[in-house]
Amino acid sequence: xxxxxxxxxxxxxxxxxxxxxxxxxxxCLVLLLCAEKTRCEAWPTHAITEQFYMPKLNVFPDILxxxxxLARSYNIDRIIGVDDFDVExxxxxxxxxxxxxxxxxxxxxxxxxxxxxxxxSDEGLAVPDFVHLLNDDKVNHYLSTVPGPWVLKPRSExxxxxIKKIHTAQDLWRYSEELGDKRSYYLLERFLPGEVFHVDxxxxxxxxxxxxxxxxxVPPFSVWNEGGVFSTLSLPETDPLAQEMIEFNARxxxxxxxxxxxxxxxxxxxxxxxxxxxxxxxxxxxxxxxxLHVEACSxxxxxxxxxxxELAYLLGERYQCPEPxxxxxxxLICLAREEHPDLSGFDAPEVVWRMKRAFHxxxxxxxxxxxxxxELERVYRKRLQTEFLKA
Numbered sequence: 001x002x003x004x005x006x007x008x009x010x011x012x013x014x015x016x017x018x019x020x021x022x023x024x025x026x027x028c029l030v031l032l033l034c035a036e037k038t039r040c041e042a043w044p045t046h047a048i049t050e051q052f053y054m055p056k057l058n059v060f061p062d063i064l065x066x067x068x069x070l071a072r073s074y075n076i077d078r079i080i081g082v083d084d085f086d087v088e089x090x091x092x093x094x095x096x097x098x099x100x101x102x103x104x105x106x107x108x109x110x111x112x113x114x115x116x117x118x119x120x121s122d123e124g125l126a127v128p129d130f131v132h133l134l135n136d137d138k139v140n141h142y143l144s145t146v147p148g149p150w151v152l153k154p155r156s157e158x159x160x161x162x163i164k165k166i167h168t169a170q171d172l173w174r175y176s177e178e179l180g181d182k183r184s185y186y187l188l189e190r191f192l193p194g195e196v197f198h199v200d201x202x203x204x205x206x207x208x209x210x211x212x213x214x215x216x217x218v219p220p221f222s223v224w225n226e227g228g229v230f231s232t233l234s235l236p237e238t239d240p241l242a243q244e245m246i247e248f249n250a251r252x253x254x255x256x257x258x259x260x261x262x263x264x265x266x267x268x269x270x271x272x273x274x275x276x277x278x279x280x281x282x283x284x285x286x287x288x289x290x291x292l293h294v295e296a297c298s299x300x301x302x303x304x305x306x307x308x309x310e311l312a313y314l315l316g317e318r319y320q321c322p323e324p325x326x327x328x329x330x331x332l333i334c335l336a337r338e339e340h341p342d343l344s345g346f347d348a349p350e351v352v353w354r355m356k357r358a359f360h361x362x363x364x365x366x367x368x369x370x371x372x373x374x375e376l377e378r379v380y381r382k383r384l385q386t387e388f389l390k391a
Contacts, residue, residue, distance in 0.1 A: 004029055005077040005314050006049075008067065010090050012057045014041040015287075016082035018303035021047045026311050031074060033057065033067070058089050067093050078310055087111060087283055088156075100313075102261070102283065109256045110283040114155045114187045116256070117278075123255045125248070126277045128268075130189040133176060142188065143169045149191045156185065163221060165191060192270040192277060196221070197241075198232070199249040199265045200286055200294050200302065203258050204309050204319045208250045212298050212324075213242035217377060220288070227391075229334040229384045230288060233377055234297040236370055237326060241269070244276060252281055260313055262306050264290065288333055289362065292353055296329035296366040328370040330377040333362035335390040346383070350376055361388040 007023050009016060011034040023030050024047030032043065032051045039053055052070070057063055070076070079099055081090035091107030093099070108115050117127050131142035133152070152175060154162040166172045166188070176183050196219040201211035217231035235242040249265045264286035266279040285291050285302045295301045300322060312319035333355065341361045343354045348365075350372065355362030361384055367373050 005311065006031065006074050007310070008033060008070070008074075008076045008079045008093075010057055010079065010081045010086040010093075011035070011038065011083065012085050012089075013083045014038045014043075016080075016285075016303060017042075017044050018291075018301055019080065019082065019307050020044055022304040022307035023047070023311070026307060028307075028311065029074070031070065031076070033070075058085055060092070063089060064093065064096050067097065071097060077314055080306075080310065082284065084111065084282055084284060084287075102258070106257055107283070110258075110281060112155050113153055113280055116281055117187070117189075119255055120252065120278050123251070125251060125255070126275055128190045128192050128270075128277050128279075130187050133179075133183045133186040133188055139172075139188065140169075143172065146190050150188050151191050153187050153189060154185060155187060163224070165225070192268055192272065194268045194270040194272075196279070197235075197245055197267045197269065197276075198286065198290070199245050199263075199267070200290060201246075201249055201253070201263045201265070202300070202302065202305055202309065202321055203253055203263060204260045204312075204321075206254065206257075206259055208246075208253055209319070209321045210298075210300055210305075210324060211246045211249055212237075212294055212300075213239075213245045214293065217330075217381065227335075227389075229332055229381050229389060231330065231332045231377060231381050232290070232293060233330045233373060234293070234328050234370075236328070241276075248276060248278070252278065256281065258283060260309055260319075262302050289331060289355070289364070292364050293329050293331035296331075296352055296364050297327045298324040299327075300324050327366055327368050328373045329367075330365040330373050331362070332365075332377065332381055332384060333360065334384050334388065335359060336361040336388045337390045338388070341388050346380055348376055348380075359390070 006029045008031045020030050021044050029049040032048050036053045036055050079090045079093050081087045088107050088111045091104050094101045095103050117130050120127050129146045150166045152164045152166050196216045199213045201208045213235045214232045218228050223230045261283050262285050265281040267276050269276050291302045309319040336359050339358050350365045350367045352366045353364035
């Protein structure tokens with residue numbers, strides 16, 4: 001047991017089960033520290049050495065004290081945060097315990113929407129015009145020179161959470177007054193209509209070793225603000241736009257100094273000029289079951305590969321990503337009116353996963369034919385909207 005590695009997994013949400021199972025399969029001791037609200041979830045207890053709960057994982061110094069106490073009994077080799085908020089907490093814990101991995105400075109680039117935009121802009125990468133909601137003169141200059149509408153974004157929320165669309169300067173200053181001393185935690189960005197895309201990738205020793213590009217048919221921002229069926233489709237790997245995004249993603253990984261891990265990056269192709277613009281990047285597996293979407297088109301399970309690359313680094317070995325498949329896939333998810341919606345009527349052979357979660361309906365589609373995926377996604381999205389979507 002001398003060479004057995006101990007992994008501490010932080011989970012403020014119920015996610016990362018394949019990661020935990022893979023670490024266990026690889027012979028690691030897995031400690032799970034999760035939020036109290038996840039106590040009744042189906043955690044893989046067979047793969048967990050010890051499991052601990054706290055009311056919230058992002059309360060300092062409570063989390064520092066708790067993990068430091070845990071470290072008296074376990075030599076913690078790696079700390080993994082599975083959710084957006086856990087990434088930041090894990091970084092602070094690594095700094096405190098001097099555990100290898102991404103520290104506060106690098107983590108800030110992946111959690112702070114302002115920091116990541118400043119860095120990308122400094123590197124000459126295209127980002128929508130933005131301004132920190134801090135200095136009145138700079139904000140007024142921005143409002144007078146950058147055409148609206150704009151989006152007001154919290155710097156550290158996950159995904160589309162807390163984003164507001166702003167149409168006039170008066171609206172902006174009204175929201176600013178409501179925010180009070182919290183306004184410095186926000187930025188204002190030009191709203192660019194267009195198609196939204198994402199790239200999900202694996203990084204080892206600073207290089208992207210796997211990447212797959214997809215197009216949101218209905219992006220998270222639209223679902224968050226207007227409701228509807230969330231949907232994304234993989235892009236053919238030969239698509240010039242997919243190749244451009246994957247190259248863009250690789251430049252971002254290099255700029256943000258990520259040594260190893262999983263990334264989820266979002267872009268928009270603006271209607272106004274057809275250019276790709278960077279929106280945000282996260283150092284984690286994408287949410288909303290995007291891991292299943294990526295696995296359906298490539299055969300690559302991002303959670304399991306995360307475990308493999310972390311252990312490879314700890315053992316001083318070279319990580320080798322499996323050879324991916326070259327299929328096509330789509331993911332559809334919505335809130336459902338019924339507690340347990342019956343999805344058996346979605347019976348096309350391309351359906352490879354049906355969601356089993358109360359008051360949710362979801363599907364993953366897989367085929368070697370991109371046209372079939374495109375057709376079926378349109379049909380099933382309409383059916384989910386009319387048959388199951390919660391108003």
